[in-house]
Amino acid sequence: xxxxxxxxxxxxxRVSAATVSRALRDSHEISAPTKEKVRNAARQLNYFPNPxxxxxxxGRSKTIAVVLPEVAxxxxxxxxxxxxxxxxxxxxxxxxxxxxxSMEREVEILNEFKSGRVDGILISVSKETNCSQHxxxxxEMGLPIVFFDRKLPDVNAAKVITDDYESSYIATSHLIKKxxxxxxxITISRELYMAQKREEGYLAALLDNGLFPSKEKIxxxxxTDEHNQRxxxxxxxxxxxxxxxxxxxxxxxxxxxxxxxxxGIKIPDxxxxxxxxxxxxxxxxxxxxxxxxxxxxxxxKTAATLLFKGIEKKNYDLSSDRLVLPSILIERxxxx
Amino acid sequence: xxxxxxxxxxxxxRVSAATVSRALRDSHEISAPTKEKVRNAARQLNYFPNPxxxxxxxGRSKTIAVVLPEVAxxxxxxxxxxxxxxxxxxxxxxxxxxxxxSMEREVEILNEFKSGRVDGILISVSKETNCSQHxxxxxEMGLPIVFFDRKLPDVNAAKVITDDYESSYIATSHLIKKxxxxxxxITISRELYMAQKREEGYLAALLDNGLFPSKEKIxxxxxTDEHNQRxxxxxxxxxxxxxxxxxxxxxxxxxxxxxxxxxGIKIPDxxxxxxxxxxxxxxxxxxxxxxxxxxxxxxxKTAATLLFKGIEKKNYDLSSDRLVLPSILIERxxxx
Numbered sequence: 001x002x003x004x005x006x007x008x009x010x011x012x013x014r015v016s017a018a019t020v021s022r023a024l025r026d027s028h029e030i031s032a033p034t035k036e037k038v039r040n041a042a043r044q045l046n047y048f049p050n051p052x053x054x055x056x057x058x059g060r061s062k063t064i065a066v067v068l069p070e071v072a073x074x075x076x077x078x079x080x081x082x083x084x085x086x087x088x089x090x091x092x093x094x095x096x097x098x099x100x101x102s103m104e105r106e107v108e109i110l111n112e113f114k115s116g117r118v119d120g121i122l123i124s125v126s127k128e129t130n131c132s133q134h135x136x137x138x139x140e141m142g143l144p145i146v147f148f149d150r151k152l153p154d155v156n157a158a159k160v161i162t163d164d165y166e167s168s169y170i171a172t173s174h175l176i177k178k179x180x181x182x183x184x185x186i187t188i189s190r191e192l193y194m195a196q197k198r199e200e201g202y203l204a205a206l207l208d209n210g211l212f213p214s215k216e217k218i219x220x221x222x223x224t225d226e227h228n229q230r231x232x233x234x235x236x237x238x239x240x241x242x243x244x245x246x247x248x249x250x251x252x253x254x255x256x257x258x259x260x261x262x263x264g265i266k267i268p269d270x271x272x273x274x275x276x277x278x279x280x281x282x283x284x285x286x287x288x289x290x291x292x293x294x295x296x297x298x299x300x301k302t303a304a305t306l307l308f309k310g311i312e313k314k315n316y317d318l319s320s321d322r323l324v325l326p327s328i329l330i331e332r333x334x335x336x
Numbered sequence: 337x338x339x340x341x342x343x344x345x346x347x348x349x350r351v352s353a354a355t356v357s358r359a360l361r362d363s364h365e366i367s368a369p370t371k372e373k374v375r376n377a378a379r380q381l382n383y384f385p386n387p388x389x390x391x392x393x394x395g396r397s398k399t400i401a402v403v404l405p406e407v408a409x410x411x412x413x414x415x416x417x418x419x420x421x422x423x424x425x426x427x428x429x430x431x432x433x434x435x436x437x438s439m440e441r442e443v444e445i446l447n448e449f450k451s452g453r454v455d456g457i458l459i460s461v462s463k464e465t466n467c468s469q470h471x472x473x474x475x476e477m478g479l480p481i482v483f484f485d486r487k488l489p490d491v492n493a494a495k496v497i498t499d500d501y502e503s504s505y506i507a508t509s510h511l512i513k514k515x516x517x518x519x520x521x522i523t524i525s526r527e528l529y530m531a532q533k534r535e536e537g538y539l540a541a542l543l544d545n546g547l548f549p550s551k552e553k554i555x556x557x558x559x560t561d562e563h564n565q566r567x568x569x570x571x572x573x574x575x576x577x578x579x580x581x582x583x584x585x586x587x588x589x590x591x592x593x594x595x596x597x598x599x600g601i602k603i604p605d606x607x608x609x610x611x612x613x614x615x616x617x618x619x620x621x622x623x624x625x626x627x628x629x630x631x632x633x634x635x636x637k638t639a640a641t642l643l644f645k646g647i648e649k650k651n652y653d654l655s656s657d658r659l660v661l662p663s664i665l666i667e668r669x670x671x672x
Contacts, residue, residue, distance in 0.1 A: 098420050254620045
């Protein structure tokens with residue numbers, strides 16, 4: 001059965017479309033018996049109010065946007081779950097946009113929001129994003145924005161992040177305590193604020209423990225697995241192979257395990273490894289992997305809760321909200 | 337700078353709002369110089385047309401919905417990527433809804449679509465879904481629906497699936513060829529059509545190879561890891577421990593590795609294991625895991641492409657489209 005319109009109801013009851021519309025909105029201008037008749041006819045004819053008409057009337061889209069670099073990472077998958085849980089509670093719909101780490105795409109996506117498609121935005125910026133104009137422009141139009149996980153440092157917006165500096169400091173100190181003296185840090189970017197903080201935490205822990213940092217010990221991976229494997233292999237064929245590795249993002253972990261395995265380098269005897277990941281499989285790797293686990297689900301929930309504060313209270317200033325949820329170190333065989 | 341309305345432009349140019357609206361829609365009723373003036377004013381005042389107003393006018397929301405049981409599974413994450421790639425090409429927005437394997441939630445979500453929020457739906461049904469009324473109701477309202485991965489067998493709608501029967505038959509035959517005679521099948525549901533097909537493929541391969549199926553060899557896991565670990569442990573403490581295991585869904589794999597590891601049961605010497613998964617970590621497990629890999633990204637792309645056929649061509653009958661994309665077996669150490 002096709003969907004009916006207000007006109008169909010009006011025709012059936014021989015009243016005006018305006019009367020039907022008012023009755024459905026429970027207007028005081030319409031009598032109770034007429035409202036009853038209209039509602040019955042609506043049910044009978046299979047009428048559903050158009051959500052976009054209601055959006056236009058109320059100036060609310062009942063929709064939030066989540067802008068992510070990717071979804072094939074356990075952190076973002078879990079964060080979506082947390083966001084969706086809160087949106088459902090609030091009766092909101094969730095639009096998902098992937099930037100695939102492209103700043104150009106991120107700018108395009110945010111531009112579309114200026115027209116009222118969404119009531120608020122949760123964003124984790126792309127690896128390339130080095131300018132905040134598209135974010136501040138959107139905020140100036142009155143659209144609340146909350147950063148989560150990956151933020152831009154110079155933007156005065158709400159942020160839900162984890163303690164990247166701290167957790168990387170803890171990871172590095174853990175390796176030092178286990179006897180490592182030549183710890184390498186493998187990452188995907190030096191532009192991402194999150195990656196910078198992890199690098200700083202690593203460097204600080206080295207210095208605090210009397211170890212000297214060096215440029216060669218910081219390895220930046222790109223998007224091609226082959227190239228990255230070659231880079232990691234080179235570390236172990238050099239004069240001073242690492243005795244400790246921090247895989248600062250999830251996708252580096254398989255590379256480290258594959259290369260060491262192929263080269264016959266034993267974890268944790270020859271090299272100890274810590275990875276930043278929320279993957280359940282960390283515990284069934286052999287050796288099982290010591291991990292820094294981010295509170296992904298909780299970060300999604302917290303960021304969404306904060307965003308709804310900004311959406312619901314027009315005068316609420318989100319910009320000073322900055323929540324840091326701690327990550328935790330889970331010790332397993334790879335650092336024993 | 338706040339967003340301007342049509343009225344603001346009209347006021348600035350001292351023309352009627354209707355004129356501005358027609359000029360912005362490039363109506364032939366408006367002269368070229370006026371259109372030019374209106375467009376300039378729109379730019380100057382920071383005006384963006386409301387997408388929902390345009391949706392109402394055109395009867396199109398430019399939005400599709402993706403209804404999934406969960407996102408924290410590598411298959412669904414990759415499928416979202418495929419769907420998003422096609423939606424972006426078409427200039428469409430993607431709403432994500434999670435049922436968390438609840439049929440009640442699935443019905444609620446579909447009910448909301450009746451009002452015109454989306455132009456089409458991609459759905460992978462929940463574990464509980466045993467009735468198709470909510471799907472057929474939605475389709476009868478003229479909303480195109482494409483099933484992907486998990487479908488309902490009795491609904492006459494477009495489907496993009498993988499060869500669950502075939503790939504499970506291949507997995508089982510592979511274990512038999514490797515010498516297994518007591519193969520157990522571990523799954524999460526007997527209601528899901530996809531799970532039924534995998535079970536049938538397993539049973540057929542046993543029979544075709546002269547092995548006898550038995551009820552005790554089919555293990556149904558639930559949502560609690562502890563309970564499932566106990567169930568799997570019981571298999572190995574029984575009189576006839578399995579020498580082959582098929583983990584028919586991704587989340588079972590960690591359980592099998594954990595239990596066998598704790599009990600000192602060696603894979604592949606004592607028991608050979610195959611898992612259905614798209615996880616990159618399969619190759620770095622120790623032993624690395626032989627897997628059935630679904631074409632997740634491709635399935636997402638194909639399902640979305642099919643849906644847009646249904647959206648764009650009003651008279652195109654989607655219901656007879658049924659695409660089966662093959663899964664592949666990747667042999668690794670766990671079955672050697």
